Amino acid sequence: MVVLAVLRLPLRLISRLCAWWLRIDLKTAELLRRHDRGALPPPQQHDVRQEPSNSTPRHQATMNGGAPAGPHANHVADQDENASSSNRQIPGHLVYDKYASQRQGWCDSIRDQTYAWNFNAFELYTRTHGNPLVTITVTLLETYELLDGWFLDRAKVVNYLLRVEQEYNPNSYHNNTHAADVTQTAAVILESFKKQVKEIPKLEYFSIIIASAVHDLGHLGVNNDFLINSRHPRATMYNDKSVNENFHIARAFAIARESPDLDIFSGFSVDDQKQIRKLMIETVLSTDMAVHFDLLNRFTSQVDAKPDLSEWTDRTLLYQMLVHLADIANPSRPFHLARGWAERVIEEFCDQGDREAAIGLPVSAMCNRTAMNMPRAQLGFINIFLKPTLTCFERAAPDFVKMALEHLELTIQEWSALDRAGLVLPPHLMPKPAQQQDEAGGQGQPQQQQNPGQGQQQQRAPVPPRPQAPTPREDRQLPQRTP
Numbered sequence: 001m002v003v004l005a006v007l008r009l010p011l012r013l014i015s016r017l018c019a020w021w022l023r024i025d026l027k028t029a030e031l032l033r034r035h036d037r038g039a040l041p042p043p044q045q046h047d048v049r050q051e052p053s054n055s056t057p058r059h060q061a062t063m064n065g066g067a068p069a070g071p072h073a074n075h076v077a078d079q080d081e082n083a084s085s086s087n088r089q090i091p092g093h094l095v096y097d098k099y100a101s102q103r104q105g106w107c108d109s110i111r112d113q114t115y116a117w118n119f120n121a122f123e124l125y126t127r128t129h130g131n132p133l134v135t136i137t138v139t140l141l142e143t144y145e146l147l148d149g150w151f152l153d154r155a156k157v158v159n160y161l162l163r164v165e166q167e168y169n170p171n172s173y174h175n176n177t178h179a180a181d182v183t184q185t186a187a188v189i190l191e192s193f194k195k196q197v198k199e200i201p202k203l204e205y206f207s208i209i210i211a212s213a214v215h216d217l218g219h220l221g222v223n224n225d226f227l228i229n230s231r232h233p234r235a236t237m238y239n240d241k242s243v244n245e246n247f248h249i250a251r252a253f254a255i256a257r258e259s260p261d262l263d264i265f266s267g268f269s270v271d272d273q274k275q276i277r278k279l280m281i282e283t284v285l286s287t288d289m290a291v292h293f294d295l296l297n298r299f300t301s302q303v304d305a306k307p308d309l310s311e312w313t314d315r316t317l318l319y320q321m322l323v324h325l326a327d328i329a330n331p332s333r334p335f336h337l338a339r340g341w342a343e344r345v346i347e348e349f350c351d352q353g354d355r356e357a358a359i360g361l362p363v364s365a366m367c368n369r370t371a372m373n374m375p376r377a378q379l380g381f382i383n384i385f386l387k388p389t390l391t392c393f394e395r396a397a398p399d400f401v402k403m404a405l406e407h408l409e410l411t412i413q414e415w416s417a418l419d420r421a422g423l424v425l426p427p428h429l430m431p432k433p434a435q436q437q438d439e440a441g442g443q444g445q446p447q448q449q450q451n452p453g454q455g456q457q458q459q460r461a462p463v464p465p466r467p468q469a470p471t472p473r474e475d476r477q478l479p480q481r482t483p
Contacts, residue, residue: 091261094163103138115187117188117333117403125177131176137183137210151267151272156263156264161213167255169218186209190322203272207276208323212326215284216248219248221352224290283316284323287323292324303395309396322396325389325393328386331411332404350367350429369425374426
């Protein structure tokens with residue numbers, strides 16, 4: 001009896017502990033069931049932010065959470081530090097839409113510029129407080145009558161585009177402003193070749209606009225060779241094949257599948273979803289410059305064999321050329337815009353060269369700051385890549401190509417004049433004296449400095465405002481830059 005009395009107390013404690021654990025386990029199982037497939041991410045795994053007010057519509061009060069935090073969180077994702085307190089909370093996989101009440105006004109203000117070749121994405125960035133991509137994409141979808149009364153849910157589209165824009169990194173060139181510019185360019189080209197194609201289904205309009213919007217999603221500001229040579233995890237993931245491009249399109253679909261709130265494809269049939277996915281994948285992969293010449297050769301052969309584009313039953317190749325051209329067409333914009341883009345792409349190239357040197361990789365020829373010549377680099381790109389692409393695409397979009405070539409000739413004259421005047425790089429991109437001495441092989445010869453009124457500083461023309469201010473950050477996916 002004494003033994004039983006002694007054992008009764010620990011047995012009672014064990015039984016209560018088991019009962020308590022079982023209740024916790026059942027509660028956890030219920031939470032997992034309710035939050036299955038990301039329908040409502042468990043609050044303990046995601047940040048949540050409060051709505052700015054109880055009157056804000058559900059589709060306007062969106063939040064961010066699923067994108068990588070820290071140094072790769074896009075600086076355009078505005079924090080809602082001024083939001084008033086509320087008992088309601090928003091899932092952390094969405095982006096808080098701080099400017100929801102202003103977006104329709106922004107869209108209306110650029111509606112007449114939808115197909116204008118002097119469209120200024122830099123100015124749109126400033127006007128929309130860093131949200132040019134959402135603004136131009138929503139405007140185009142409205143123009144094509146795809147948002148209301150079709151298969152798209154406006155709230156999901158806005159949620160998705162906000163998330164996409166947030167995941168564009170603040171690189172000098174491959175950023176959300178470039179994506180907005182390419183998306184608008186794609187619309188200009190689409191409008192141009194309607195005469196040759198006769199009829200463009202809404203499904204194809206949608207696929208091309210969204211593919212253009214996501215075509216550089218999550219770009220790290222370096223090219224595929226850098227990712228391969230530095231053994232970056234993305235290169236390992238995609239077996240050194242179109243590393244950047246494979247990541248961009250894979251990430252675009254991954255975002256949509258995180259939650260029903262983000263799934264812009266949910267309203268389509270299974271067959272339509274397959275068609276959209278195929279077209280988006282093919283067009284984004286075609287933006288890899290490694291496939292440039294093969295793409296032009298295949299398109300030329302196809303046009304020679306079947307000149308009437310309205311007879312093409314499969315337009316995949318046509319749209320591959322369209323998105324590829326839209327991606328590289330900014331040198332044919334009016335020169336004040338073309339120069340703005342040129343300075344930014346050269347800056348990104350030079351930054352890559354600095355990173356290569358910092359980690360002991362050979363500095364790529366087009367990324368060597370000490371040997372870079374911006375006018376000649378632009379003239380080379382125009383003559384080797386852009387001009388042949390425009391000429392190749394002339395039978396598909398003759399009006400657009402004619403207009404672009406006219407601007408391109410003026411741009412060639414401008415770059416040639418700057419080259420003759422001695423412009424090498426903008427002053428803020430010039431190599432430091434130590435870099436110049438290293439390039440000279442340590443001969444110890446002093447570097448001659450120009451007076452403020454001479455040389456390239458005198459030749460610097462006005463350029464659009466920078467789309468991104470320099471953001472000090474530690475890059476955890478790439479080797480750190482040299483100080």
